[in-house]
Every structure is written in structure tokens, then in C-alpha cells.
Amino acid sequence: MASLMEDLIATLHQETELYETLLGLSSRKTSVIVSGDLSELSQITDEEQGIVAKIATLDKKRQSAMKDIANVLNMDVNSLRLTDLVQMLDKRPEEQRQLAEERDRLKVVADNVKRVNGQNQELLQSSLEMVQFEMNILQTSGRAPETANYTRAAGTSGDVIGLDQGKFDAKQ
Numbered sequence: 001m002a003s004l005m006e007d008l009i010a011t012l013h014q015e016t017e018l019y020e021t022l023l024g025l026s027s028r029k030t031s032v033i034v035s036g037d038l039s040e041l042s043q044i045t046d047e048e049q050g051i052v053a054k055i056a057t058l059d060k061k062r063q064s065a066m067k068d069i070a071n072v073l074n075m076d077v078n079s080l081r082l083t084d085l086v087q088m089l090d091k092r093p094e095e096q097r098q099l100a101e102e103r104d105r106l107k108v109v110a111d112n113v114k115r116v117n118g119q120n121q122e123l124l125q126s127s128l129e130m131v132q133f134e135m136n137i138l139q140t141s142g143r144a145p146e147t148a149n150y151t152r153a154a155g156t157s158g159d160v161i162g163l164d165q166g167k168f169d170a171k172q
Contacts, residue, residue, distance in 0.1 A: 004072065005095050008065040008085075012102035015058045019109040022051050026116040033123045 025048050032040045069085065070077035082103045089096035 002095075004065060004069050005085075005089075005092075005099065008062065008069065009095070009098050009102055011058055011062045011065060012082075012099075012106055015055060015062065016102060016106045016109055018051055018055050018058065019106065019113055022048060022055070023109060023113045023116060025051070026113055026120060029120055030116065030123065033120060033127065036127070 025044055029041065029044045029048075032044060066080060067077045070080045073080070073088070082099065086096055086100045086103065089099065
């Protein structure tokens, strides 16, 4: 059981370090989104995907360790939580302290990653809305209403509001 706990604690520690790296990248991504640097954004996203793949591998390892511990304790793996394990380790205060610290640290870092990613998502959504707005302006500029400028033949001149025809007014 001791080696299973050590493996679990080590896995949690590695997972926390990867989440901290991911948090740093996500924080860096915020300024890149604001500046609109698409090549840097692409590079950061690629780095994040690599880290997320490593986190997924460690998550499977953590789940396997939890399953092994549940089998040793003769408990249901689906109902066993890290909080439960911390409480069960009363007779092993050092392991209890390490497990509680790693669990708390992982929770704080994961919550921060979630918060920063939420902010980044809102920034990207705002950027997308701005691009769509600008595209709509460009598309509709050719369909603006005509002015009420009349020609000598009593017809409209066909001038469109907002479009400069490049005419020079010599009277000014």
C-alpha cells in the first residue's frame, strides 16, 4: 500500500507541474490574443496540446493508482476520492500531509487554468465578433442607399452614401 500511495503522490505532483506549465502558457496566450499575433497564438496552442496529451497520460496513471488502492482497501473505485484517502491516512501523517498538499495544489492550479482559459475564450469570442462586424460593414458598403443628388436630366446621379468617388471639389 505504501508504494501505491507514493506512486499516487508522485503522479499528482507531476500532474500539478504540467498544469502550472499550462497556466503559464494560457496567461501568455492572453496577451497574444489581445495583440492579435496569430503565429504566436498558433505556436502556444501547439505547445498546449502537447502538455494536455501528457496530462491525459498522467490522469490515466492516477486513475489506475486509485483503482489499485481501492482494490487493496476493498472499496468501490467509483466512490473513492482523494479526500477520502487523506482521511484514511490518520496513522501515516507524512503521507497524509503530502497527499493533502498535492491534492490542494492541483485543485488551485486547475481552477486557475480554468479561469484563465475562460477569459481567453471570451477574448477570442470578442475578436471573432469584431471581425464579423467589420466583414459585414465591408459587404454592405456597396449596398448603401443612393443620395438624392439629381442630374440635369432629372434623374438621380447614382452616388452612394459613404463611398467617395474620388471627385475633387474645385469650388472650395
